[in-house]
Amino acid sequence: MENSPAIDIQVVPIGPDTLTLRSRSWSRLKFEIEYGLQRGTTANSYLISGSNRTALIDPPGAKFKETFLEALQARVSLSQLDYVILGHVNPNRAETLMALLDLAPKVTLVCSNPAAQILPDLLPGYDPRLKVMRGEDALVLGRLHILQFIPTPNPRWPDSLCTYDLSSQILFTDKYFGAHVCGDQVFDEGFPVFEEDRRYYFDCVLAPYASQVEKHLEKFSDFPAQFMAPAHGPMLRYGLTDLVHNYQSWCQQQKEKDLSVALLYASAYGNTTTLAQAIARGINKAGLQVTAINCENADTEEMAAVIEHSDGFVIGSPTLGGHAPTQIQSALGTILSTATKVKLAGVFGSYGWSGEAIDLLEGKLRDAGFQFGFDTIRVKFKPDEVTLKHCEEAGTDFAQALKRLKKVRQYRQRSQPESQVDRTAQAVGRIVGSLCIVTAREESVSSAMLASWVSQATFDPPGITVAVAKDRAVESLLHPEGWFVLNVLSQDNHLDLMKHFLKPFRPGEDRFEGVDTLETACQGIALAQALSYLDCKVVSRMDCGDHWVVYAQVDHGEVLDQDGLTAVHQRKSGKNY
Ligand SMILES: Cc1cc2nc3c(=O)[nH]c(=O)nc-3n(C[C@H](O)[C@H](O)[C@H](O)COP(=O)(O)O)c2cc1C
Numbered sequence: 001m002e003n004s005p006a007i008d009i010q011v012v013p014i015g016p017d018t019l020t021l022r023s024r025s026w027s028r029l030k031f032e033i034e035y036g037l038q039r040g041t042t043a044n045s046y047l048i049s050g051s052n053r054t055a056l057i058d059p060p061g062a063k064f065k066e067t068f069l070e071a072l073q074a075r076v077s078l079s080q081l082d083y084v085i086l087g088h089v090n091p092n093r094a095e096t097l098m099a100l101l102d103l104a105p106k107v108t109l110v111c112s113n114p115a116a117q118i119l120p121d122l123l124p125g126y127d128p129r130l131k132v133m134r135g136e137d138a139l140v141l142g143r144l145h146i147l148q149f150i151p152t153p154n155p156r157w158p159d160s161l162c163t164y165d166l167s168s169q170i171l172f173t174d175k176y177f178g179a180h181v182c183g184d185q186v187f188d189e190g191f192p193v194f195e196e197d198r199r200y201y202f203d204c205v206l207a208p209y210a211s212q213v214e215k216h217l218e219k220f221s222d223f224p225a226q227f228m229a230p231a232h233g234p235m236l237r238y239g240l241t242d243l244v245h246n247y248q249s250w251c252q253q254q255k256e257k258d259l260s261v262a263l264l265y266a267s268a269y270g271n272t273t274t275l276a277q278a279i280a281r282g283i284n285k286a287g288l289q290v291t292a293i294n295c296e297n298a299d300t301e302e303m304a305a306v307i308e309h310s311d312g313f314v315i316g317s318p319t320l321g322g323h324a325p326t327q328i329q330s331a332l333g334t335i336l337s338t339a340t341k342v343k344l345a346g347v348f349g350s351y352g353w354s355g356e357a358i359d360l361l362e363g364k365l366r367d368a369g370f371q372f373g374f375d376t377i378r379v380k381f382k383p384d385e386v387t388l389k390h391c392e393e394a395g396t397d398f399a400q401a402l403k404r405l406k407k408v409r410q411y412r413q414r415s416q417p418e419s420q421v422d423r424t425a426q427a428v429g430r431i432v433g434s435l436c437i438v439t440a441r442e443e444s445v446s447s448a449m450l451a452s453w454v455s456q457a458t459f460d461p462p463g464i465t466v467a468v469a470k471d472r473a474v475e476s477l478l479h480p481e482g483w484f485v486l487n488v489l490s491q492d493n494h495l496d497l498m499k500h501f502l503k504p505f506r507p508g509e510d511r512f513e514g515v516d517t518l519e520t521a522c523q524g525i526a527l528a529q530a531l532s533y534l535d536c537k538v539v540s541r542m543d544c545g546d547h548w549v550v551y552a553q554v555d556h557g558e559v560l561d562q563d564g565l566t567a568v569h570q571r572k573s574g575k576n577y
Helices: 062-073 091-103 113-122 191-220 240-256 271-285 300-309 326-338 356-367 385-413 423-428 473-477 494-502
Strands: 007-015 018-025 041-049 054-057 083-085 108-111 129-132 138-142 145-151 161-165 170-174 227-230 260-265 289-294 312-316 344-351 377-380 436-442 445-451 454-458 463-469 483-488 517-519 525-527 532-544 547-559
Touching (some): 041 062, 271 289, 271 312, 271 385, 326 356, 385 445, 385 473, 436 473, 436 525, 463 473
Parallel strands (some): 054 083, 108 129, 312 344
Antiparallel strands (some): 007 018, 018 041, 041 054, 436 483
């Protein structure tokens, strides 16, 4: 990847009369939590040339405008382009769309009804021909290319529309079955290779909408697809059945979680949505179900039902003209009339200069007697990556607070003390590990955790495993290709460091304040008081229920105290660290 350009377009034939134009971003993207694995991404467009008509599906965003139009014009005369099909619309894509409308005078935009409602605002000064697809109509391009349409709305993309070509049997799935991965691979040869990317994408992008996803999966089953062509990442041919099955089981897993959070938000320009997505990820990674509701298009009864069945709720709003949008004010009314005071609350929002909406939400909920699961999050305009990490950690804190509350309630309800000693847990507790601090840094984001489930795993190359609980803040920095430092603590002086890294940190709090650190050969953070440290690069990680087992290769190491002995953690029970 190092020698590749920051962006380019890859054009590949994928079926009869069908090309994909993959707008590739090779470098890491920072503006949404869904890009957290840092593998770049592709914005996939598709060109279908029938004998009578030509259709383009999903032109990319503004940064590709010139390169994409150049690549497109090399393949088709834009004066002959008949349709541009929009899987979803947003302001970023609107820029390319306007440039395309200037060059392709006979184009008709094909979209869902919700997209048709917002297009006039997104395309000021344009009055394009529109064809609204509600699901029953088809588009005939000739040479047996008959396109059918499947509206797949969810709260985040109410305008989402998938397309099926009867001739090639390609299902163009927009936000479904994608992955943020940039590379030369167009299909999914060696299928499991993208498994973690697809799971991460699902968790960030679709998990909060699991009930809608399940309905859409059922709709897709009516279309016998040879392969699926998503909006991002490689297409699915080899692992198609497996991935559909995985999606079904991931949705099911969401429903089976025993604690849930309602996440309510509205957003005029997308900033509050970005915060909502990061908070949802944090809650989700701690093992709780999140049901996201976009208050702009939510049904009040449905909203009340979700709030009633949730153990906590989080609400976010932009401030516009000194107020919260009307839909947020109604949602607040629904919360105040529906939610019992035992539910945990959280407030967040993006604002420009005064932020009255955030004050209103916090004030009303506090006055009503709700307890808060994190300090209210106020973000000026667009969040940066540090803010997104803060939101993710706040979501995880919220989930952990709910878990603690549940434990307390269960304890109170238990009439008899447990008489049966858990002998298995005691036996497991006799396994010991070295006390270590894992530190990780990626540009302006850093984190750390105390670890004792650490083991050497390979000799050549030298490799180690570390078990990391899924709700640890540092987890998001320990994906394949990521770097971390394993600091092995000394028996003589481990207590202060252990105390420091065990204390609860607020979301986004600097873990290293007051700790002596050194920069390692691989630009990691070593603790000056450690016995030794290892610069490690993550190779893979295995999903083991409540933990990830991270396997990493050691690139470089130093012993800082030649005479010291390793601190070892003795435990009484395998149910605790
Ligand atoms: C028409 C308009 C009015 C705004 N009024 C306020 C305001 O009164 N106070 C404030 O703090 N920010 C105000 N802002 C800034 C927005 O709150 C800010 O852009 C925020 O990031 C929008 O969040 P969103 O992207 O989730 O819609 C306004 C922005 C616009 C476009």
